[in-house]
Amino acid sequence: MGSQRITLSLFFLLGLFSSVVCNTQEIQSEDGLLKPFDNWCKQHSKTYRDEEKVLRFQVFKENLLYIEEHNKRANSTFKLGLNVFADLKYEEFRAQQMGLKVPLPLVRKRKEETNFGNIELYDIPSSLDWREKGAVTNVKDQGSCGDCWAFSATGAIEGINSIFTGSLVSLSEQELCDCDTSYNSGCDGGLMDYAFQWVIRNGGIDTEEDYPYVGAEKTCNRKKVNRQVVTIDDYIDIPANNERALLQAVAKQPVSVGISGGGRAFQLYSDGIFTGPCTSSLDHAALIVGYGSQNGLAYWIVKNSWGKNWGRNGYSYMVRNTDVPEGICGINTLASYPIKTNPNPPPPPPIPTPVKCDVLRYCPAGTTCCCTQHIFRFCITWGCCKFESAICCKDQQYCCPQDHPICDLATQQCRKASRNTTRLNGLSSMTASIL
Numbered sequence: 001m002g003s004q005r006i007t008l009s010l011f012f013l014l015g016l017f018s019s020v021v022c023n024t025q026e027i028q029s030e031d032g033l034l035k036p037f038d039n040w041c042k043q044h045s046k047t048y049r050d051e052e053k054v055l056r057f058q059v060f061k062e063n064l065l066y067i068e069e070h071n072k073r074a075n076s077t078f079k080l081g082l083n084v085f086a087d088l089k090y091e092e093f094r095a096q097q098m099g100l101k102v103p104l105p106l107v108r109k110r111k112e113e114t115n116f117g118n119i120e121l122y123d124i125p126s127s128l129d130w131r132e133k134g135a136v137t138n139v140k141d142q143g144s145c146g147d148c149w150a151f152s153a154t155g156a157i158e159g160i161n162s163i164f165t166g167s168l169v170s171l172s173e174q175e176l177c178d179c180d181t182s183y184n185s186g187c188d189g190g191l192m193d194y195a196f197q198w199v200i201r202n203g204g205i206d207t208e209e210d211y212p213y214v215g216a217e218k219t220c221n222r223k224k225v226n227r228q229v230v231t232i233d234d235y236i237d238i239p240a241n242n243e244r245a246l247l248q249a250v251a252k253q254p255v256s257v258g259i260s261g262g263g264r265a266f267q268l269y270s271d272g273i274f275t276g277p278c279t280s281s282l283d284h285a286a287l288i289v290g291y292g293s294q295n296g297l298a299y300w301i302v303k304n305s306w307g308k309n310w311g312r313n314g315y316s317y318m319v320r321n322t323d324v325p326e327g328i329c330g331i332n333t334l335a336s337y338p339i340k341t342n343p344n345p346p347p348p349p350p351i352p353t354p355v356k357c358d359v360l361r362y363c364p365a366g367t368t369c370c371c372t373q374h375i376f377r378f379c380i381t382w383g384c385c386k387f388e389s390a391i392c393c394k395d396q397q398y399c400c401p402q403d404h405p406i407c408d409l410a411t412q413q414c415r416k417a418s419r420n421t422t423r424l425n426g427l428s429s430m431t432a433s434i435l
Helices: 002-016 024-028 034-043 050-071 090-097 104-108 148-165 173-179 192-202 243-250
Strands: 078-080 234-238 255-259 269-274 284-294 297-303 315-319 335-339 361-363 368-375 378-385 398-400 406-408 413-415 421-423
Touching (some): 034 050, 050 078, 148 173, 148 192, 148 335, 173 192, 192 335, 234 243, 243 255, 243 335, 361 368, 361 378, 398 406
Antiparallel strands (some): 078 269, 234 335, 284 297, 297 315, 368 378, 406 413, 413 421
């Protein structure tokens, strides 16, 4: 009966990320836990070698016990669950997922706006969700690369670009990870302000579609760097420990923030308004996309970069108005946002598509493939006529433009139905390239 109850409870937890109904003895026992663990592994595409599986199973059990103990608390405002990180010790989790680097000189020389506080709080909506206004892209997943700073920066730029242009464009974290190397360090960490600076210096940033994310630091693709699709003009650092100023900023646009995200409770967070415990030692970057309140408890809506299998479909709701200057997990201490005052550059002209002759050979865009040698019905050699949609002459040496479609081989001229002529264009000088 005890084994049945723990198995059913675990399935409920796996499916809904809510509390389980089982006692401590049952959780500590291995009876009935292996199958739910295997199901969890399948759900999150986890595979291990035999020795590693034993270790991960023990960590899974310890995390389950921690989750159950927390979820029993009647006064807790949030729930923990068996999310994608349930097989990691929190020390491993911190080493793998945290990537915010805050050098002290930058903290001392932050670029702060002096006008914060001029807007009264009654001028600000009581709740706001930039997702509902089309200014937030889908939740992304940084994987095991510590470039949370890049996701926070692109999220803020995506937001202000959508507000300014009315178009939501997903931008390339991979470009920042690969190319923004003056001060940032790719998967080894970085800072949103440096990312904003790089985008300004580069004259813009490419799209995620054109420069997709691979979850590892690669060599910078210089051709892609020159595709400046979205631009920003400046950025502002919100005064540290000033929640009022932070609220005013979020009322205007999504805002990049640093937080302390390496605690065990945040690792296993699944729903509700997160109230800690956590320190104010910043090690992770995220994006505030709104705010609100529930049952008298005010919260921030925070977009994370750990995929939809963490938190509330990739988001956390974090308590605000805590009367602690630095805010929950230090969220008030390192916030910034980009400024956009100018339109994006015109889109680059489309790259000409080569003309396919057969499976292996092609001609340049704007030309026509003409067979110059064939056996029976199969062409074995192709030439490229310089005219688009041209007429290939039967001698397999010449071609004619579409507006002079008659090949007159005797006079070496291309004719219309009338006497208008033009010279034949030879094929022998061009050979189709191999794909």
